[in-house]
Amino acid sequence: MAKKSFDVQVIAKLCKACGICVSLCPKNVFDRAADGKAVVSRPEECIGCVSCELHCPDFCVEVMEKEAE
Amino acid sequence: MKPAYQKYFRDNLPHIWCAGCGNGIVMSAWARAVDELGLDKNNMIGVSGIGCSSRITGYLDLHTLHTAHGRALPFATGAKMARPDMDVFVFSGDGDCSAIGGNHFIHACRRNINMTLIVINNNIYGMTGGQFSPLTPFGKKATTAPYGSIDRSFNLCDLAIGAGASFVARGDIFHAKQLTDLIKAGYQHKGFSVIEVIAACPISYGRRNGIPNPADMMQYIKEHTVMKAAAEKMSAEELADKHIIGVLQEINEAPEYCESYAALCERVQGGTK
Ligand SMILES: Cc1ncc(C[n+]2csc(CCOP(=O)(O)OP(=O)(O)O)c2C)c(N)n1
């Protein structure tokens, strides 16, 4: 079975740079920009645990499973 | 944004809460719960008092009442009595619910009216800058307790059980999926449901108590919450600074208030109308 892959998006306009998603992600998918906001740097590492999505206080992370190619 | 959030939230984000505030995490857990239950937002009433947490009603696209400090439950009781067919959710803070609203809280517990109360417990009066509340743990700092609080705190769930609440649960913002399940269970219970949520105020509480960083605060909550089943195997000492999470009380025999009222009307005057 092919490995599942995910698309991870951050709505930068709503992000308040709290760092919760960055610290909870078990796969180090995020980096922080100069202003502290979360940026998705390594989406190919994502395992779809949705911890980032569940814990973002500003509802701005979304994880979507990609259709198999 | 997730469809469940778009469906139940108003189009007025970003919200006013500070970076890393737990209120948003409770709000999204609630939205997932009502979405999974398939509840109609036009048949839902959201009621809150005053505080940062109470501002939640300003972001929900329901019939909402943002009322007076400590008085969310009396307003909600009136709404539910007038429209027992509607779903009522009440949002309150630890100060709002257990200090100024403490008396309303215990009487709502014994009255057993069919609605769901979510108490966001961030251990402090967040909105007014960090005075201690009845849920500030002993020894923790607040603007009004700069050397640490010497008041013993309430255990809100024990208080609710003692006052006769028919459904009592505790969740927290780290176990966010479980929180959604607890809110669903609270809604499905017929009677008054109390759900305490251990939450974070990094600004007014965290900064004063050595955990100013929201990610550290999340870690702190993870380390200080224990599932009910695991807690049963732990000693009192091990549990001293822990919050037990899960459903702590559920009784189905208590009469529900709207039903008792309708039965009374039927008995004395042949129906409510
Ligand atoms: C009658 C009355 N007394 C005092 C206040 C001031 N006041 C506003 S919010 C608040 C405390 C809020 O604390 P809590 O309910 O824990 O909510 P949080 O802000 O922490 O979410 C107080 C004392 C008020 N608005 N009305």
Ligand code: SF4
């Ligand atoms: S879903 Fe899990 S693995 Fe993927 S980015 Fe979010 S926290 Fe990281």
Ligand code: SF4
């Ligand atoms: S949890 Fe949300 S608000 Fe916080 S850094 Fe991540 S995307 Fe931004």
Ligand code: SF4
């Ligand atoms: S003061 Fe505390 S409770 Fe209020 S918005 Fe800021 S972090 Fe949240």
